[in-house]
Amino acid sequence: MTASELTGPGAPTPGLAGRGPVPWHLLPDSSAVEPDGSLSIGGCHLDDLAAEFGTPLFVYDEEHLRSRAREAVAAFGDGVAYASKAFLCSAMARLVHEEGMCIDVATGGEMHVALSAGVPADRLVLHGNNKSTAELEMALSAGVGRIVVDSFDEIDRIEALVAAGQPAPQVLLRVTPGIEAHTHEYVQTGQDDSKFGFGLSSGAAHAALDRVAGSDAFDLLGIHVHIGSQVFVVDSFRKAVAPLAPTVNALALPEFSIGGGLGVAYVEGEESATISQWGAVMTTACREAGIEAHVTAEPGRSIAAAAAVTVYSVGTIKDLPGIRTYVSVDGGM
Numbered sequence: 448m449t450a451s452e453l454t455g456p457g458a459p460t461p462g463l464a465g466r467g468p469v470p471w472h473l474l475p476d477s478s479a480v481e482p483d484g485s486l487s488i489g490g491c492h493l494d495d496l497a498a499e500f501g502t503p504l505f506v507y508d509e510e511h512l513r514s515r516a517r518e519a520v521a522a523f524g525d526g527v528a529y530a531s532k533a534f535l536c537s538a539m540a541r542l543v544h545e546e547g548m549c550i551d552v553a554t555g556g557e558m559h560v561a562l563s564a565g566v567p568a569d570r571l572v573l574h575g576n577n578k579s580t581a582e583l584e585m586a587l588s589a590g591v592g593r594i595v596v597d598s599f600d601e602i603d604r605i606e607a608l609v610a611a612g613q614p615a616p617q618v619l620l621r622v623t624p625g626i627e628a629h630t631h632e633y634v635q636t637g638q639d640d641s642k643f644g645f646g647l648s649s650g651a652a653h654a655a656l657d658r659v660a661g662s663d664a665f666d667l668l669g670i671h672v673h674i675g676s677q678v679f680v681v682d683s684f685r686k687a688v689a690p691l692a693p694t695v696n697a698l699a700l701p702e703f704s705i706g707g708g709l710g711v712a713y714v715e716g717e718e719s720a721t722i723s724q725w726g727a728v729m730t731t732a733c734r735e736a737g738i739e740a741h742v743t744a745e746p747g748r749s750i751a752a753a754a755a756v757t758v759y760s761v762g763t764i765k766d767l768p769g770i771r772t773y774v775s776v777d778g779g780m
């Protein structure tokens with residue numbers, strides 16, 4: 448595979464990052480420039496890693512991952528879950544588990560990775576707007592800690608499985624509060640028109656709550672809301688809380704999960720809140736809205752994104768005199 452720098456006429460103007468050094472805050476915590484000018488992460492020279500493992504190569508900073516996981520546990524307490532779609536392999540599942548996080552999984556495959564890495568089933572949270580009967584059956588027989596119920600179809604499927612002898616799961620109900628987070632529309636998930644969860648304004652959320660609370664097939668623990676990803680405006684999270692407070696309080700449910708979505712800076716000029724700041728804003732907003740439930744969250748990107756770099760090798764270099772020089776690498780764009 449080859450890819451070239453796309454900076455011809457009409458292409459987007461390159462950011463400053465394209466011309467100067469990458470700012471330190473965009474790199475993994477342990478990044479350092481060695482005396483010979485090469486970049487190291489966690490004390491490993493990237494040149495050496497490229498020679499040993501080949502390129503393209505993802506390099507994760509373990510200490511960076513651990514410190515963000517610890518920060519999340521400190522901010523939200525026990526039950527805070529790592530949203531594994533941000534990056535999952537067996538080692539990552541073990542790492543976040545060792546640091547005290549639960550793990551969000553959204554498919555049978557992710558569940559399998561976490562379980563086979565040795566993470567106890569009761570530390571898993573199963574998500575998804577289209578959980579199959581087989582995935583639900585796998586979760587129930589493994590004994591996952593929480594299932595986040597997303598639709599009436601899913602309520603029917605779980606009831607049928609419990610009627611057939613599976614244990615009744617502990618569940619949260621995913622509710623869409625009808626607010627639009629400040630982020631790209633493709634990763635907004637809190638508005639009324641969403642494939643996720645039960646709408647608050649349509650009455651679906653209350654109908655689902657009545658059904659689940661009144662059924663022996665569920666142990667209802669709380670409400671879940673996830674408004675989207677790459678949300679830089681912490682106020683968007685705060686806005687999601689107020690409309691849900693009466694519902695969360697009416698049933699005196701013990702848990703309230705605010706999902707994930709804290710934005711991460713990828714390029715120069717972007718600034719993001721820390722997990723601790725996000726936690727403080729959310730806990731305060733929930734208290735101010737009168738929510739008594741334990742407030743928890745599911746950070747993904749904010750744990751994993753800035754912990755990694757991708758290492759490429761430069762291949763073909765094509766100099767177009769008077770126009771520009773194309774430098775091709777072995778991955779990405």
Ligand SMILES: *Cc1c(COP(=O)(O)O)cnc(C)c1O
Nearest residue numbers: 530673676707708745746747748
């Ligand atoms: C994607 C997702 C998250 C994590 O979002 P990030 O932007 O990675 O923090 C958390 N919860 C749910 C339900 C998600 O779909």
